[in-house]
Amino acid sequence: MSDVSYRDLAVQGLWKNNPGLVQILGMCPMMAISNTVVNSLGLAMATILTMVVSNGLASAIRHWVRPEVRLPVFVMVVASVVTVIELWMNAYLNTLYHVLGIFLPLIVTNCIVIARVEGFAARNPVLPSLYDGLMMGLGFGLVLVALGVIRELLGFGTLLANAQQLFGPMAANWTIHVLPEQAHFLLAILPPGAFMALAILIAIKQAIEQRRATRLTQPVAMELPNAATAR
Amino acid sequence: MRFSPQTAPLPEASNSVRRVMLTVLLAMLPGTAVAIALLGWGVLINILLAVSAGLVAEAAMLSLRARPMRPAIGDGSVIVLAWILALCLPNLGPWWLPVFGTVFAVVVAKQLYGGLGFNLFNPAMVGYVVLLISFPEPMTRWGPAIDSSGSALNFMQSVAWSFSGVLPSGVGYDGLSTATPLDHVREQITTGASIHHATQSLFSGGSLAQSWNLWLSLAFLAGGAFLLWRGVIRWHIPVAMIAGVLVMSGFLWLLDSAHHASPLFHLITGATVFGAFFVATDPVTASTTPRGRLIFGFGIGVLTVLIRSFGSYPDGVAFAVLLMNLCVPLIDYYSQPKVFGHKKSEPIK
Secondary structure (H helix, E strand, O other): OOOOOHHHHHHHHHHHOOOOOOOOOOHHHHHHHOOOHHHHHHHHHHHHHHHHHHHHHHHHOOOOOOHHHHHHHHHHHHHHHHHHHHHHHHHHOHHHHHHHHHHOHHHHHOHHHHHHHHHOHHHOOHHHHHHHHHHHHHHHHHHHHHHHHHHHHHHOOEEOOOOHHHHOHHHOOOOEEOOOHHHOOHHHHOHHHHHHHHHHHHHHHHHHHHHHHHHHHHHHHHHHHHHHHHO | OOOOOOOOOOOOOOOOHHHHHHHHHHHHHHHHHHHHHHHOOHHHHHHHHHHHHHHHHHHHHHHHOOOOHHHHHHOOHHHHHHHHHHHHOOOOOOOHHHHHHHHHHHHHHHHOOOOOOOOOOOHHHHHHHHHHHHOOOHHHOOOOOEOOOOOEOOHHHHHHHHHHOOOOOOOOHHHHOOOOHHHHHHHHHHOOOOHHHHHHHHHOOOOOOOOHHHHHHHHHHHHHHHHHHHOOOOOHHHHHHHHHHHHHHHHHHHHOOOOOOOHHHHHHOOOHHHHHHHHOOOOOOOOOOHHHHHHHHHHHHHHHHHHHHHOOOOOOHHHHHHHHHHHHHHHHHHOOOOOOOOOOOOOOO
């Protein structure tokens, strides 16, 4: 399968086969962490990095891994990558590391990571695998950030609160206050809010797809009445 | 046994949805009137806001779903939903509380599930719980709306308070609002006072305003009796729910009467009576078999007391109803009545 088109990979990862909206994989961190934009961004970047690096590594060693043992080996690869990222975040983004807590090491168990390693990297060259990891990771990350924006906006009335956890001290005053204290919709930052927000995002995607599909079939539909009257 | 002979033009049972809903509205009138008399115009404002928001939301959803507008709006189910929800809301709350709650109830809990008859959860209670969880502070603004000098807010003053939070000069918000009995008792118990002290300090004042729950409960009981008489609801759910409340609170009370309120207290405070006759009996979301109704109602009663006593919210009727709504398919499955002529009922496959 050396004839992979990079454009196709991007469309698959970001839209058609989006991990968050279509495959619905990695729900646990997506529901738990997406209550603020900064948390979402932090976890999204960690996940993207994990996916790119582990896809690349798995693809590089794919000729020496026997099919019988491939899953344990791939899990080991992913786990090593996540451990490195975790230690790095503990050293340089300590507060965010504590906010993300258990969900950082749990990236190992995120189905989308092992799904791409097993489903794509195990049978494709290194470069497309890296690219696929990036696009799938971006697809996951974008949904995560979109959820973060919706939930933080409704639940806390702010955007980019605590940005210094991710971007350093200069970001301390990046917080944008949108809603007054009284109108905070607490349900949005609780688990039900996450499910509802994700459901709305999925519905929006489906609506867009449907609209596009009807637009593509429009000329055919226009023909039908004529055909009916002709008969 | 003798049967009264009846010939062909048999009296037709007119139990259309519209008629049922109108009867329910009629039955809620005494309770609503008492609520307005004791708690002020805020109750009426809540109802007006909720009903108009509910009608607009229903019409919008119907047109989005391309469904016929007239039968769904005309059956009055939205008005009943909004009315029940409005009666649960604090009378001194801001205007967006009933509007937001009703829109959420109609759009998410009713129409997204497929409209009347398809909703899994009682929409009014979903709206209430969403408001309670999301806006805990505005949801505590209960009070007789009568200040210490005894003057109540008139209608226009209530409207001004609801929409802009402006009170007439000389009236303070703290003078208007009081903790509800359930809130009060919870507060007292968490600070270590005994239940005896807590309920004493509540009712010994003897003022009508302090015990408005009693009058409300009696008015709703009258409404419930009317519904029973008209055959709109059957006795199973209300009786079982009240029995559940009494049994569970009686058990806790006998176990430790220093820290648990008496069964009577649980019966007349909060939404026990209102919930038993008007909320739990929702024909769509309640159990439909006779035995199932008994289990359903009893479960609500027991859960209500458990949530009141050990949960983190003062009243538990709404949560109990939603939890038992979840169990309804299971209850219905295992409580199919015996078919005449058969030995034992088989669950529907």
